[in-house]
Amino acid sequence: MVRPKYKAVVIGGSAGSFSVVSKLLSQLREDFPLPVIICLHRLKHVRSGLVESIRLKSKLEVIEPNDKEQIMAGKVYLAPSNYHMFVEYDGTFSLSTEKPLNHSRPSIDHTLTSAAYVYRNKLIGIVLTGANKDGAKGMKDIADKKGLTIIQDPKTCEMDTMPKSVARLIKPDKVLSPDEISTFLNQLAI
Amino acid sequence: MDFKHYLQVLKDNTPYDFSNYSDNSIKRRLQKVILDNGLTIDELLDKTQTDKGFVERLVEDITVNTTELFRDPEIWPQFYEKLYPALKGKKTFNIWHAGCSSGMEVYSNMIILNELGLLEQARIFATDISLGMVRQCTNGSYRYEFNKKQLSDFEDIIKKSPIQGISKIDFNKYFDFDLENDRINIKDFLKKKVEIRQHDLVQEKVPFYNKFDVIFCRNVLIYFNANLQSKIYQMFHNQLYPKGSMILGNHESLTGFYKTKFSKNGPLYTKTNVFHFKYQ
Ligand SMILES: C[S@@+](CC[C@H](N)C(=O)[O-])C[C@H]1O[C@@H](n2cnc3c(N)ncnc32)[C@H](O)[C@@H]1O
Numbered sequence: 001m002v003r004p005k006y007k008a009v010v011i012g013g014s015a016g017s018f019s020v021v022s023k024l025l026s027q028l029r030e031d032f033p034l035p036v037i038i039c040l041h042r043l044k045h046v047r048s049g050l051v052e053s054i055r056l057k058s059k060l061e062v063i064e065p066n067d068k069e070q071i072m073a074g075k076v077y078l079a080p081s082n083y084h085m086f087v088e089y090d091g092t093f094s095l096s097t098e099k100p101l102n103h104s105r106p107s108i109d110h111t112l113t114s115a116a117y118v119y120r121n122k123l124i125g126i127v128l129t130g131a132n133k134d135g136a137k138g139m140k141d142i143a144d145k146k147g148l149t150i151i152q153d154p155k156t157c158e159m160d161t162m163p164k165s166v167a168r169l170i171k172p173d174k175v176l177s178p179d180e181i182s183t184f185l186n187q188l189a190i
Numbered sequence: 191m192d193f194k195h196y197l198q199v200l201k202d203n204t205p206y207d208f209s210n211y212s213d214n215s216i217k218r219r220l221q222k223v224i225l226d227n228g229l230t231i232d233e234l235l236d237k238t239q240t241d242k243g244f245v246e247r248l249v250e251d252i253t254v255n256t257t258e259l260f261r262d263p264e265i266w267p268q269f270y271e272k273l274y275p276a277l278k279g280k281k282t283f284n285i286w287h288a289g290c291s292s293g294m295e296v297y298s299n300m301i302i303l304n305e306l307g308l309l310e311q312a313r314i315f316a317t318d319i320s321l322g323m324v325r326q327c328t329n330g331s332y333r334y335e336f337n338k339k340q341l342s343d344f345e346d347i348i349k350k351s352p353i354q355g356i357s358k359i360d361f362n363k364y365f366d367f368d369l370e371n372d373r374i375n376i377k378d379f380l381k382k383k384v385e386i387r388q389h390d391l392v393q394e395k396v397p398f399y400n401k402f403d404v405i406f407c408r409n410v411l412i413y414f415n416a417n418l419q420s421k422i423y424q425m426f427h428n429q430l431y432p433k434g435s436m437i438l439g440n441h442e443s444l445t446g447f448y449k450t451k452f453s454k455n456g457p458l459y460t461k462t463n464v465f466h467f468k469y470q
Contacts, residue, residue, distance in 0.1 A: 066443045067412040080441050086214045094212045095412050095441050097256040114214055
């Protein structure tokens with residue numbers, strides 16, 4: 001296997017994204033060589049259960065990380081409910097309960113922006129379906145650091161506000177359907 | 191501005207040292223303070239060195255004070271499954287809430303202790319770095335609308351998983367509800383029982399002479415870097431009685447060296463004795 005050009009994948013999603021992420025993780029190769037860092041909005045009253053449901057279909061291990069947990073290749077990390085999740089320069093996560101950003105905790109912008117600073121042009125940022133604009137600013141930071149930006153094709157979204165608000169700030173490198181996203185990621189692993 | 195440089199100035203001129211907080215978060219918090227106050231760098235440096243009130247407000251603004259009544263409701267039955275047997279036989283025991291914020295965790299715990307018939311034996315201590323939080327903890331007055339969901343979530347949880355047989359709590363025993371003014375006020379008998387003090391965990395000095403059976407420190411150390419975290423674990427270890435327990439936040443865990451000084455006991459970290467280690 002050639003050394004992949006990228007060091008991490010970071011994904012943000014909101015309304016409608018659960019099934020997209022779930023399917024994506026069922027399609028990713030078992031030997032996927034990068035960490036997959038995911039921040040999804042959750043309904044406030046459903047505090048647990050998300051990670052369990054995502055695990056069901058995933059071939060990769062899915063973790064809700066603890067503070068200061070080391071980020072490892074081939075694992076999937078899901079921002080824990082009620083915490084913002086940041087990537088730190090030493091390759092660990094840090095968590096925070098500071099106030100919601102864009103009405104959300106976890107906030108996609110926080111995770112994406114911190115990852116952009118750490119991984120720079122070695123990062124793939126993906127924004128999926130969602131009914132708000134969280135993630136747009138984070139994707140701009142990824143683009144500014146010359147990372148690769150992908151949005152879910154609005155035509156395939158349950159709610160297209162989120163990917164569209166990314167497209168309003170930057171020109172994404174790729175606009176893909178969910179199946180195309182997994183095909184693209186899997187081919188990085190060859 | 192180089193935020194590390196600023197933290198050094200703060201450290202040299204005030205009692206506060208944030209230089210070992212996690213980079214990401216302290217940097218973002220500082221940027222926000224500067225923005226919100228509309229300060230130039232020179233004004234910030236000047237105020238930091240001359241204006242005590244400004245510094246206290248700054249400490250309030252750069253720390254994260256989020257808290258809730260019965261935060262993480264599902265975890266409390268688990269705490270008491272482990273704590274109850276250890277506490278119930280004792281004539282007195284000491285509990286310290288380090289980083290108590292506005293006191294919601296402190297009063298939540300006292301309510302459970304009272305329901306379990308353990309409040310009388312308990313001595314409760316609470317500390318926070320922020321003067322504003324110390325005041326709020328002393329006042330014990332919270333917004334009703336903001337907190338009612340937490341109370342009902344907690345009621346749902348204990349109905350399903352009772353805490354040592356407690357499956358229902360009459361909150362009127364503990365709160366005066368003033369719905370007109372959107373307030374929940376903690377009753378005096380609870381407030382009078384807590385010893386509240388301003389204390390900075392970063393300073394090596396400990397706030398109380400006595401040792402502790404339980405130290406709550408949830409969602410506080412996540413803002414510190416790994417080095418500083420280790421120092422605090424060491425301090426807590428020293429301040430705990432043998433077999434005393436430390437309670438961290440839901441997404442915090444001990445790593446490395448300190449794993450051997452505490453044993454994981456459900457959601458608690460219980461102090462292990464070096465002595466036991468040798469002879470096992
Ligand atoms: C997020 S709150 C957690 C409150 C409560 N323990 C809970 O889990 O709900 C963190 C608290 O830690 C306090 N804190 C931050 N740094 C501290 C320090 N160096 N010493 C003592 N308290 C500190 C903050 O002022 C804040 O009130």
